Amino acid sequence: MARATAGGPPDRGPFSRWKSPARGPWLTSVFGLVLLVGIPIEFVTGLLSYAAYDPRLGSGPNPDHGLFGLYLFNWVTSPPWLYRVIEGTHVTLGLVLVPVVLAKLWSVMPKLFAWPPWRSVAHFLERLSLVLVVGGVVFEMVTGMLYIDYANRTNFYSGHFYGAWAFMAGFVVHVSVKFADMVRALRSRRLRTELRTGLAGTRPEPSDGSLVAPAPAPPTISRRGILALVGGTSLAVFVLTAGQSIGGAMRSLALFGTHYRSSGTGPNDFPVNYTAASVGITPAATGTSWRLVLVGARRVSLSREQLLALPLVTADLPIACTEGWSTQQRWTGAPLAELARLAGIKDVRPARISALDSHSVVLSGTQVWARGSMLALRVNGADLSLDHGFPARVIVPSAPGAHNLKWMSEIVFSEPT
Ligand SMILES: Nc1nc2c(c(=O)[nH]1)N[C@H]1C(S)=C(S)[C@@H](COP(=O)(O)O)O[C@H]1N2
Ligand SMILES: [Mo]
Numbered sequence: 001m002a003r004a005t006a007g008g009p010p011d012r013g014p015f016s017r018w019k020s021p022a023r024g025p026w027l028t029s030v031f032g033l034v035l036l037v038g039i040p041i042e043f044v045t046g047l048l049s050y051a052a053y054d055p056r057l058g059s060g061p062n063p064d065h066g067l068f069g070l071y072l073f074n075w076v077t078s079p080p081w082l083y084r085v086i087e088g089t090h091v092t093l094g095l096v097l098v099p100v101v102l103a104k105l106w107s108v109m110p111k112l113f114a115w116p117p118w119r120s121v122a123h124f125l126e127r128l129s130l131v132l133v134v135g136g137v138v139f140e141m142v143t144g145m146l147y148i149d150y151a152n153r154t155n156f157y158s159g160h161f162y163g164a165w166a167f168m169a170g171f172v173v174h175v176s177v178k179f180a181d182m183v184r185a186l187r188s189r190r191l192r193t194e195l196r197t198g199l200a201g202t203r204p205e206p207s208d209g210s211l212v213a214p215a216p217a218p219p220t221i222s223r224r225g226i227l228a229l230v231g232g233t234s235l236a237v238f239v240l241t242a243g244q245s246i247g248g249a250m251r252s253l254a255l256f257g258t259h260y261r262s263s264g265t266g267p268n269d270f271p272v273n274y275t276a277a278s279v280g281i282t283p284a285a286t287g288t289s290w291r292l293v294l295v296g297a298r299r300v301s302l303s304r305e306q307l308l309a310l311p312l313v314t315a316d317l318p319i320a321c322t323e324g325w326s327t328q329q330r331w332t333g334a335p336l337a338e339l340a341r342l343a344g345i346k347d348v349r350p351a352r353i354s355a356l357d358s359h360s361v362v363l364s365g366t367q368v369w370a371r372g373s374m375l376a377l378r379v380n381g382a383d384l385s386l387d388h389g390f391p392a393r394v395i396v397p398s399a400p401g402a403h404n405l406k407w408m409s410e411i412v413f414s415e416p417t
Contacts, residue, residue: 018109018110018213019213019215019216019217020213020216020217020219020220020221021202021203021204021213021216021217021218021219022202022204022219022221022222022223022226023107023109023110023211023212023213024185024204024205024208024211024212025181025184025185025188025205025208025211025212026185026186026188026189026194026205026223027107027223027226028104028107028108028185028211029181029182029183029185029186030186030191030227031100031103031104031107031230032104032178032182033182033186034097034100035097035100035101035104036175036182038093038096038097038100039097039171041089041093042090042093042094042097043164043168045086045087045089045090045093046090046160046161046164047071047164048086049083049086049087049090049322049400050072050161051071051072051073051075052075052083052086052087052398052399052400053075053400053402068161068162068165074364074366075364075366075367075398075399076366076398077366077367077370077371077372077373077396077397077398077399078370078371078397078398079397079398080315080317080318080372080397080398081318081328081398082398083318083320083398083399083400084245084318084320084326084328084398087245087320087321087322087324087326087400088242088245088246088320088324088326090324091144091148091241091245091323091324092238092241092242092245092324094141094144095145095237095238095241095256096234096237096238096241097234098141098234098237099230099233099234099237100230100234101137101141103226103230105134107211108211110210110211110213111210111211112130112134114210125173126173126174126177129170129173129174129177130170130174131170132166132167132169132170132171132173133167133170133171133174136163136164136166136167136168136170136171137167139159139163139167140160140163140164140167143156143159143160143163144156144160147160147322147323148256148323148324188205189205194223194224194227195224195227196224197222197223197224198222198224199219199220199221199222199225201222202219202221202222202223204216239253240253240254240255240256241254241256241324242254244256244324244325244326245320245324245325245326247326247327247328251271254325264385264387264388266380266382267379267380267381267382268379268380268382268384268385268387268388270327270329270388271325271327272387272388273321273323273325273401274406275387276386276387276407279357280357281356281357281386281407283386285356285407286356286386286390286391286407288303290303290304290391291303292304292307292375292391292392292408292409292410292411293409293410293411294339294342294343294410294411294413295343295410295411295412295413296340296343296344296345296412296413297343297344297345298343298344299343300342300343302342304377304391304392307333307334307375307377307392308377310334310338311334311335311338312332312333312334312377313332313333313334313335313372313374314330314331314332315330315331315372315374315395315397316328316329316330316331317329317331317372317395317397319395319401319404320400320401321400321401321402322400322401322402326401329379329380330379330380330381331374331376331378331379331395332374332376332377332378332379332381333374333375333376333377333378333392333395334374334375334377335373335374336351336363336367336368336369336373336374336375336394336396336411337368337369337373339375339411340368340369340413343411343413345413348365348366348368348369349365349368349413349414350362350363350364350365350367350368350413350414351363351368351411351412351413351414352411352412353394353405353408353410353411353412354405354408354409354410354411354412355405355406355407355408355409356407356408356409357407359405360405361402361403361405363394363396363399363403367396367399367403368413370396370397371397372395372396372397373394373395373396373397374394374395375392375393375394375408375411376389376392376393376394376395377391377392388406389405389406389407389408390407391407391408392407392408393405393406393407393408394408
């Protein structure tokens with residue numbers, strides 16, 4: 001039973017505390033439109049990034065996918081910058097959207113707590129999709145941000161993947177239900193007028209029985225102020241992160257990724273994620289006794305001098321980590337296809353590559369034979385430094401950084417059948 005307080009507004013229950021006069025369908029729809037564009041980009045780049053690990057090769061972080069793996073395909077090796085752009089976009093845009101998501105949630109707060117929770121079957125389904133949308137977006141933001149700093153080596157990858165599918169299910173229902181409302185609300189006010197309206201002119205939108213406060217308080221911020229706050233925060237996030245993927249002068253502004261900032265001198269002065277010391281690689285293990293072992297139709301063991309005597313190639317290729325950062329350098333080394341031939345392999349086959357720190361991944365046949373795929377021995381005209389993978393490091397065009405193994409020890413080409 002609603003009570004009327006003498007001389008004051010009617011008491012609308014515990015949720016009458018949402019009093020901002022700026023809250024309303026128009027503001028919610030502005031944030032909604034940004035997310036309607038941004039979230040599908042996140043979904044597509046995320047799925048592509050996942051495909052890049054090529055789970056069918058039976059290695060890497062991907063579990064068995066069941067139905068969710070249907071779309072997975074053999075990852076491409078060209079153009080060489082493709083993975084870098086996909087992952088840089090996914091991580092940067094994901095972070096830039098966080099303030100927009102928070103603002104959108106703030107703007108619909110009264111609805112999230114609306115009581116009774118359902119009035120009809122349709123209303124109940126709509127609210128059920130909200131659980132997926134709100135729970136899903138929060139889950140994706142949290143697992144995404146934890147994964148960016150996966151130096152802590154916890155695997156949030158599967159959760160982020162399956163969470164994305166659950167979130168998108170809710171997202172599709174939510175967009176279908178709300179799209180017409182969004183368009184109507186966006187048409188109800190002009191952006192240009194709002195951007196000219198200061199605090200004094202800020203009035204509530206006409207009551208819509210849900211978002212607009214029944215008893216609005218005097219404004220403490222204009223709609224223009226809220227848009228500037230959210231847009232400014234997103235811009236700040238962009239400036240503080242994009243440099244880790246774009247590089248150049250912007251890299252020094254990328255405060256969110258200090259652990260891979262730099263790493264060496266001269267030609268070797270570019271970012272390092274894992275230093276030799278951090279994974280227990282000593283100069284002794286990589287000294288003159290080091291050999292690269294190739295296993296194929298025959299077994300071959302090569303010293304660094306013997307590798308340097310092979311016909312070498314030089315290519316500008318990026319290292320692009322799943323964390324979002326990337327860097328392009330000029331690598332020189334022995335083509336992986338040439339090493340396959342040395343091991344007596346004549347056709348396109350996958351290979352398992354292993355490193356001294358016992359890291360190991362599988363490359364597809366396409367990746368082994370791709371133009372530019374190499375066992376790099378030099379970078380920017382100098383020998384690789386220990387931190388960059390001396391004596392030899394694998395570089396594969398358009399592959400995730402995790403495939404670019406450093407301190408290589410062995411390549412096993414699958415046996416001829
Ligand atoms: N041997 C070895 N190689 C490795 C790794 C590793 O831990 N050990 N990390 C990989 C990952 S996840 C990335 S993103 C790149 C990063 O290269 P960097 O450490 O030189 O920056 O190296 C890859 N190569
Ligand atoms: Mo990585």
